[in-house]
Amino acid sequence: MPAAIEVKGVSQAFGALGDARRVVALESADLSIPRGELLCLIGPSGCGKSTLLNVMAGLARPTSGQVLVDGEVVRGPLPQKVAFVFQEAALFPWRTIEDNVKLGLAFQGVPTNQRNDRAREALDAVKLTSFAQHYPRQLSGGMKQRAQLARALALETDILLMDEPFAALDEQTRMVLGEDLSVLLARTGKTIVFVTHSLVEAVFLADRVAVFTARPGRIKTILEVNEPHPRQRNFMTSDKLTRMRNELYELLHDEVRRTMEINAEIMP
């Protein structure tokens, strides 16, 4: 059985070859993500981690290399296999939460008579049942992201890609949402790739953490967390998490400094 996601030598550059403004965001990334794994991508801004996620989702074409999902080359979105959770504002503001979930199901091609039940189930799973008839603008930031997660869960895909889903939230909310997410995802057994800027979030959620270098982004190293899911509150305060967080900090520190220097050169 092939790995859930296979990333083979994926590079992504923006701007034409030979152009002085050409930016190589990602350079020959290789990854093999087994089924049921939660992989976090972490790295300084502009290191190409979101780019890689978009390539995995079929939302961007790599400059070179390829991504295989279930052994099949990705050439465009695969709504039957891959669901995507965005950083922000990806709910349709003119539709209620429930109708947002149902619209996703309609796009995916689920027959009308199944949409109700599946939307209800997904909203139950993220504890938003009582807000089903609310509009996105009536919800807090954390609730909006839970609603987006429900929309993605309702699609019942094996793979879930999440692009900094909690980035816009305050730290306390994201901690609690992280705990909920761990419980929820342990139950579903999905393969998940999760982009984050938060060291704690990465260690708390991931089976493995892929650390990126400064631009042009390469995968510097991959850290194994080795902790069973669902992760509980006591893992958050454990010595192990603190130790791994510090290890991540050491790995990232120089890369973040270098990114700041690169940016200072581009924008003096």
Next chain:
Amino acid sequence: MSMRDNLSQRGVQIGFVLVAGLAWHWAVSNGKVSPLILPPLPAVWRNFVGIIVTGQFWPDLRVTLTELISAFSLACVAGCAVGYMVSRSAFAVRVFDPLLSSMYSIPAILLYPLYVLFFGIGSGSKIAIGTTIAFFPIVLSTIAGLSNVNRSLVVAARSMGASDWQMFAQVLLPAAFPVVLAGLRLGLVIALLSILGTETIASFEGVGHQIVSNAESMEIAPMFAWVFLAVLIAFTLNGIASALEARGRRGAE
């Protein structure tokens, strides 16, 4: 907005109109302004009631409204269709949006003599000028609405497998709706203004025609009665359009 704010807002608006009316009345009854320039308000009112109860207003109002509805419908169809086609490609938006914007800033009324030549002095030239003028805000708002749809919504829909038609009907159209609606309202208002205006330039019927023919024979009080009728039409149409827009917005949010 609270009920109290709403009430005091209305109060100030009504007060403003009352003060203007009182100032008018005071100026005329004290001989500060010649009745040839400003007729006494009671005379205007008598004339206004007169053209309403005798039904004298109807043939001209019908002409003006028919011109307005024809011009607005044509401008809607043409504006939305062209706007949609332009918005489909980023290149076309970059080419046509500035072009249409600069054409919008040319006073189309300058074409009126030409339109009279082409379409005659009757309703045809009014419909043509109304259509031309209303077309621009409608096409520009359609382009703005459709080409500025939040990209994450489009990407999200794409990631979930939306077809081209679903993308248009379920994402682009509802997202653009409030912006397009604002353009439609503006189009309706300026179509009315340009039709009334051109009726005063060259015509033989319509509300604008009545205003100018009364003015030319120094029938100032009846002229003001027709002006009031025109104001009333503008208020009513604007009110209807605002109500529809508010409803559309609520539905779209």
